[in-house]
Amino acid sequence: EFSRSAKLNGIGVSEIIRIGAEARNLAASHDDVISLSAGEPDFPTPDNVKLAGINAISTNQTRYTALDGTAELKAAIRRKFRRENGMDYAENEISIGAGAKQVLFNILMATLNPGDEVIVPSPCWTTYLDMIRLAGGMARVVACSEETGFRLSPEQLAAALTPRTRWLLLNSPSNPTGAVYRAAHLAALGEVLRAAPHVGVISDDIYEHVLYDTAPFATMAATCPDLKPRVVTVNGVSKAYSMTGWRVGYAAAAPEIIAAMAVVQSQSSSNPCSISQVAAIEALDGPQDVIASRRDAFRGRRDRIVAGLNAIPHVHCLLPDGAFYAFADMRALLARPELKRRDIADDAALCRYFLHECHVAIVPGFCFGGPGYLRLSYAASDRMIDDALDRLKTGVNRLL
Ligand code: PLP
Numbered sequence: 001e002f003s004r005s006a007k008l009n010g011i012g013v014s015e016i017i018r019i020g021a022e023a024r025n026l027a028a029s030h031d032d033v034i035s036l037s038a039g040e041p042d043f044p045t046p047d048n049v050k051l052a053g054i055n056a057i058s059t060n061q062t063r064y065t066a067l068d069g070t071a072e073l074k075a076a077i078r079r080k081f082r083r084e085n086g087m088d089y090a091e092n093e094i095s096i097g098a099g100a101k102q103v104l105f106n107i108l109m110a111t112l113n114p115g116d117e118v119i120v121p122s123p124c125w126t127t128y129l130d131m132i133r134l135a136g137g138m139a140r141v142v143a144c145s146e147e148t149g150f151r152l153s154p155e156q157l158a159a160a161l162t163p164r165t166r167w168l169l170l171n172s173p174s175n176p177t178g179a180v181y182r183a184a185h186l187a188a189l190g191e192v193l194r195a196a197p198h199v200g201v202i203s204d205d206i207y208e209h210v211l212y213d214t215a216p217f218a219t220m221a222a223t224c225p226d227l228k229p230r231v232v233t234v235n236g237v238s239k240a241y242s243m244t245g246w247r248v249g250y251a252a253a254a255p256e257i258i259a260a261m262a263v264v265q266s267q268s269s270s271n272p273c274s275i276s277q278v279a280a281i282e283a284l285d286g287p288q289d290v291i292a293s294r295r296d297a298f299r300g301r302r303d304r305i306v307a308g309l310n311a312i313p314h315v316h317c318l319l320p321d322g323a324f325y326a327f328a329d330m331r332a333l334l335a336r337p338e339l340k341r342r343d344i345a346d347d348a349a350l351c352r353y354f355l356h357e358c359h360v361a362i363v364p365g366f367c368f369g370g371p372g373y374l375r376l377s378y379a380a381s382d383r384m385i386d387d388a389l390d391r392l393k394t395g396v397n398r399l400l
Pocket of ligand 1: 174
């Protein structure tokens with residue numbers, strides 16, 4: 001009889017993927033299902049990038065490439081870091097994988113020993129926790145509340161450090177809260193890390209370009225250049241250029257870490273897709289105007305969805321500074337006796353109600369370590385957002 005390996009104890013397919021599948025199943029028999037559960041832009045890949053991919057196929061760029069990415073794409077990534085982040089990296093400080101997700105997995109596999117700890121501010125993308133466990137490490141989850149803008153404070157960081165801490169894993173803008181760490185926040189965390197030389201930082205910058213206000217994007221290795229040798233900066237083309245399906249992500253780090261990541265990749269997937277790498281060069285080097293126009297579209301949708309959510313009785317939602325998620329506080333609603341009587345006791349039950357009674361798919365906050373909250377992706381058209389908000393409001397009023 002088949003039994004899973006002990007490595008998989010407590011690890012399943014991500015709850016977000018499960019809810020997406022449940023919504024698709026429901027959509028097969030109902031044509032009015034709206035999904036606000038996806039973690040990807042709804043825009044198409046830009047035409048110039050698609051053409052670069054087609055051209056890569058036509059010119060037979062369809063073979064194995066260098067293990068952790070072509071020299072050409074590494075050069076384009078180095079130009080990106082210089083241009084957008086003011087950071088210089090050598091070619092042997094860049095690694096490319098099949099999405100930021102694989103890159104993160106490679107980092108953790110390549111660096112964690114059993115019992116090594118990774119500090120993860122929460123709410124967070126729970127994939128981090130599962131990956132840390134698969135890599136043999138221990139996640140040290142630090143709860144960050146709405147009062148601190150869902151950001152880790154320097155005091156919380158100092159209290160979470162132990163001799164076994166290997167990494168602090170930061171994600172700004174954040175999935176699911178949309179929280180953004182400004183240069184001043186990073187500088188304050190950097191000050192704590194200066195006294196802890198055994199600790200590195202993994203900076204997951206995948207939502208860098210989905211940032212709404214005028215303050216420039218800040219990342220640890222640029223804000224604290226003296227810490228750069230112990231920072232791994234992770235990014236990719238998925239969210240910035242609507243290229244989630246192409247699977248290209250990358251990291252910049254010290255050469256020893258990059259070399260160790262290459263070992264992991266060489267014995268698992270080998271090189272990222274050759275065609276996608278060519279397309280990614282065009283994304284990074286080609287016209288950048290899609291970034292601003294799509295960000296402006298996301299900003300309008302953010303304002304729309306947050307205003308709509310706050311107009312629903314007992315619902316409260318902060319205005320997120322980045323990413324394309326609203327993280328709505330449903331705790332006041334869940335505390336209502338009317339919901340208790342209907343057995344809607346938590347965020348998961350509320351999501352089931354919204355899916356089955358209102359045909360709106362939303363991810364419960366518990367999936368991110370934020371029970372009592374819901375994550376609504378607004379990577380959807382204005383019409384879909386308005387329609388979903390109407391249904392949620394009607395659905396809530398029907399409960400009260
Ligand atoms: N990091 C965060 C916080 C994410 O939300 C995601 C995708 O949902 C990723 C990384 C992975 O992106 P990709 O593997 O598509 O590059």
